[in-house]
Amino acid sequence: MANASMGPTSSAAWANDFDEWRTQARRLLHLGAPPASVTWHDGNASHDDLFSSREPPSMPPGSPPAPIRIGRDQLTLLRNVARYRVEGHDPPRWPLLYRVLWRWAQGDAAAMHPADVDGRVLHQRWHAVKREAHHMHAFLRFHRRDDGRGERYLAWFEPAHDVLDLGAEHFADRMGGSRWIIATPRGGVRWDGSALDYRTPCPKDWTDQARTAAEHANADEEHALWRTYFVSTFNPARLNHRVMTQHMPQRFWRHLSEGDLIPVMEAKARHGGQRLAQESSVGQRKGKALPGGRSALSRSSSGDDG
């Protein structure tokens, strides 16, 4: 990280999460440190940047910084962009956010607009994060595994971005008094009916239980009902693989209790079942045409076997 071209005014800053970044960024901004002069470090990796001091320099005494004004929408945008997990050659998050904030503070309001060279990246990331939170709301599956205290639900989920807390808030609203645990490859969260308990990394015990529950979905008998529903509500005459995978990427199928049915249903529809909308097993049952006409409406019994 040592960079000979950096002058003595260069600084380094460390942040693990958005709030830490925000504190650092605020100080750097007040010091007037331009983005190019700051080296950002993400996470807890060890640092030995010889040209920077570990802590950003403190404020010059006697000059209270002018407050930087930033709208609530902008703050939400920046906070959510920080949830995006950067891969490969994508620009890392902290320098990007700081550059945008810097430009904003200079009066360049276009910096956060989706047509801007930086703003565009922000909005793409925000979109990806929102989408992943939505995926979690949609495709996470709970499996009932009661414990000593009674009814309890377990889920294993592999989010592509840092959206665990967004999901947890959603499920706390949704599940009311039911207790649950969500385990992910990074963190985990438990709801006891009244409070959320976050753990990073996810306790091994939670991970093991949640993964086992997901791998043995049929141990929860109600999943058989759901699978039956999934097959029956499908219209083979409208088979459309492309639209399905566009909305429900294949990476999620593995953990859906109905995921393994999809290829079978598609194959069946292609080999003949596609002529009718009716599910073939329903067609094989004994049918029953009913008597009566409009006048039957005034009679009290027909067509109703209870």
Add this chain to the structure above:
Amino acid sequence: MELIDKLSILADAAKYDASCASSGAPKRSSRGKAGLGSSNGMGICHSFTPDGRCVSLLKVLLTNFCLFDCQYCVNRRSSNVPRARFTPEEVVRLTLSFYRRNTISGLFLSSGIIRSSDYTMEQLIQVAKLLRETYQFRGYIHLKAIPEADPRLLEEAGRYADRLSANIELPTLTSLKTLAPEKELGTIHSAMGYMRQRIDAANDNAERDAKRLPRSANPKRMAPTYAPGGQSTQMIVGADATDDRTILQSAQHLYRDFRLKRVYYSAFSPIPERPAGLPQAAPPLLREHRLYQADFLIRGYGFQAEELLNAPGNLDLEIDPKLSWALAHRDDFPVDLNRAEPAMIARIPGIGLRSVQRLVDLRRLRRIRYQDLVALRCRLETLRPFVVTQDYRPADAQRDSTRLRQSLTQPQPAQMALW
């Protein structure tokens, strides 16, 4: 009959209803409360079946016994299909069980007509009432409104349901007479009219409450809600010869007269033991797709049905309705993005509503350049002949529409595949 067998029959019988939306409900939460379920206005698709359709709700019929003989319907009384009937408790059990496992966000319950319309409606209400009152279920509920039922029952249904729908099924009086002789357009309209009145009144009350009372005011004084997610309907496409213009005009009337939230279009799928006169062909999915696009232009972009189709006939299957309109109105183009009214920008093919808003925001900050359209991911090949920016004027602005159309359709034959 086992519950699982009933489920397979009654889900199969319900899939012809295209709607599965769970959006538009007011904010509800079960955090720290007895009961189950939440809603926040946004719909959630919990899965997609291989037909590409969203699974958001448990969509079943209470029973597929039916006294009616609507020709297009798999459940008509003369159809030789397996029959079943759920008890209200069974539907409740399935709803709660699926909901806890996060496979659905609520229930969409419909039914064949048994005994009488009132009796059928009462049964549907019974399920919703059990869910809401006995189990304190706060997830989404969509109930089918039986048009012939007593208004008193429609009133009760709206107090439990987020959404109500009475299906119009066929776009004209004539097709209804031929294919569903026991249904009456007048009755369907008056049910829709009644529901509209109640929804409007509840909304007005809610607005008044919001002005008068502080947020934390005694909840008992809050106006009673009535189907807060509005009402919708469905039209079957391709069961008879009705053209798209008639269908869209009919939809436009429904939006205006009854303030429907949505009209759903359902491409007619071949059913077992098809009655004479109904098509055996594969469902016209592309036609259905074009109707949804046109419907969206009517609801969101300020188009009239008559603008999209100025003579009897069907929508162009080859190009989308907005592009089709633009090609027929070359005099209105190209549009200068730095000057035009937002409503006119929205009429440019290849620019969606979100981009319109972003362009309007952007031009307050600086002049719009062509590169901005790239950054906003607008459909460049489509919009190129129709826009002017600070640094761009289309070279093909003068080209005639037939040739332009050719150049716009040629490079993307793959897009013509099924939606």
